[in-house]
Amino acid sequence: MLSRVAVLSDIHGVLPALEAVLDEPEVRAADRIVLTGDIAAGPQPTQVLDLLTGLGERVVWISGNADRELLEHRRGRRDAVPDPIAPWAAERLRGDHLDLLARLPRSLVLTLRGMGKVLFCHATPRDDEEVVLVDSRLDRWQDVFGDLDADIRTVVLGHTHMPFVRLAHGRLVVNPGSVGMPYGRTGAHWALLGPGVELRTTNFDVEAAVARVTRDSDYPGITEWADYFLRARATDADALTAFGPRDGRTDTA
Template sequence: MTDAARIAVLSDIHGNLPALEAVLAEVESVGVDLLVLNGDLADGPFPVETLDLLHSLGDRAVWVRGNGDRWLVEAFDGVFRPTGGPADELIEWAAGMLSREHRDLLAAASLTVSFDDVPGLGSVGFCHATARDDNEMVLVDSTIDHFREAFAASEEETMVVGHCHMPFDRLFDRRRIVNAGSVGMPYGHTGASWALLGNQMTLRRTGYDADAAAELMSGTGMPDLRAFLDENICETPSDTEAMDVFSKVREKQLRARSS
């Protein structure tokens, strides 16, 4: 249950502090009662500054766990198992920047959060990827059966997710799934994506100065920074490119589950 009439959903910030600051400024201008931080918050160029800013939101913020947040906690604790992917070095670097307080903030985040009576929307659940797995890939073209299985553990009329960095809004078996997109690493468009709930669901996009952000990030020491800037700040992958990559990830995950 929540008394919040307006909820902002910020997902996949990935330590992009300039994008986060721009979104928070717009959030304040439209007026919200609650912010849901929907996972993958700090694994990027500004892990410490991002978590400090989010922590300053206090009780207005609800924290949801993403796979990147879990990996940062594991790396901080010395138990992270490398995935073999390009994010491994970044996870280790970012975790090395964190304090115990930062680690505990991420560790306390929930896999799912739900509210029973959001004005205009009814029951709404929030998770980073799916209700059963913080790293499961669902996309706008995923099958009804996949959605049913992935969200069988939840009963909310609407589920708000992130993870694939591409905003979408679709129905599955009389339920609604909305992807809020990514604040820090959007695919298919420029600007920072987020969602606003208030009598209806609105997918929002906030612009910010990408050149200034890139210059600021250039002094961070983030591993593989040039690629991050070229692919996520100065330019962004198209939705077609992202769908092609993530469809392969999804199929690999589904094969692993079926076996």
């Protein structure tokens, strides 16, 4: 049984943010580092994947929609990818990177001391693109979690890049936020689990990170990309407005 797990979600190929989180004492001491998807679709995809694979079995990998899209693009199963940086990132992956992404599960369950069975996924347990938010309605959560076993009392997910913890029909829901593409405020956001839940933010030198990513990545739009995402230009209100219609709500809901 595991005692402590660090959860890193939505790294999106940002090496300085990932390095900052991995240097946290609690992350170094954790039994496992769980990645809840969208790992490589960003400006430094190969560097991020190589750093994480070098950590060996301490890292537990889960696929996100962006990881799936990278693989599908490179293997000719899709022409268009919604994220403009994704096709560029996909072309930089080596064969071993593609094989790794192809093996990743969509979800998994770990048993943590004091928490019991915890399910980890990217967006929801049933879909890697589905949207749930901190203010999603209870009937929405009932629909999304309807097929889960009753003994799974905690679900950890990512996808929307905004950290929160809430109860939904007695089940704890945790979103650690995004390591590499935060919405609402700067910093690399992650979570520490066991025996409770802590939402954490690792602050790092954003200006230095912007300069480094801009220097090291040859993505054509890297200057604008780094300025927008590393400086968290999108507010939490912007993100909730954009994501809200995708969680099934209506104007009267």
